[in-house]
Amino acid sequence: MTLSPGEAADALRDIAATETHSRQLYGYREASPHLLIWGILWAVGYGLAAALPRYGSAIWAAVVTTGFLAGYATAFRAAIRRGTPAERPVVETRRRAASRLNWTYSGIAFIAALFIAATLAVMSPVSGRQIDAFIPLVVAAGYAVLGLWLGVRFITIGVALAVLTLGGFFLLPAYFGVWMAAFGGGALVLGGLWLRTA
């Protein structure tokens, strides 16, 4: 029996489709806890900042720090899970995971802080409400771009987040903080649960 070039091409197409599907589902599952963390933190951050506007900066500093630490812990647990104790001691797996994640998370924190500070400096003066809308829009764009590689669910979450942010900003300016606590944070939580079901 022979395998024709056509059959070989079909097999390669099937392989590529299976790999893409597997990679997407894996990405959804891995991203899910991060969206849940940030969704809850956004709800808390926007809610508290709306109730206590004087402490807005301190509240957001605490929220962002908590988010990064929780995200780091989640990624670290995933890296340990991927370690293969049969081939490598757990201590070594932990050391490698920590080493890689330290660089990754430091890089993400540094780039994000620099980008947002630079953008706000260029656009200054901006109101607190504008800042509160700008950051979710950047996050939404990030998810949409990520979705081009990792799957359509990220694009959907990004678009939903952008629409909700713009809707609250233009239609309910007086209640924007509360709106974002409920619908910005809520969208991320629902998005995280949706990714979990993939």
Place this chain on the structure above:
Amino acid sequence: MEQPDAVIHQPLRLRIMATLKALPRGERLEFVRLRVILNATEGNLGAHLGTLETAGYIRIEKDFNGKKPRTRVSLTEAGTRAYGDYVAFLRAIIDGTGDTTHAN
């Protein structure tokens, strides 16, 4: 590679290998999740996983997650190499540089 690897050549086993290959190195996939992804029956998937494990291409680990029994599957180094060779074999056929015969 003159002959394709008969272990991987079977369609469901090839899809199992492709699914596992797409994961980060060392990552394990739960049996129930693999069954859903591949839309396979439990018995059929179990039999093909057994064949791949016997060939040394995958590792099957059984443990408990809390009180629930859990079976997880991952690709071995030998499995990664065999899968790469099989994909190269298919590409060679398309390029016209490979042997097109395969054991049935």
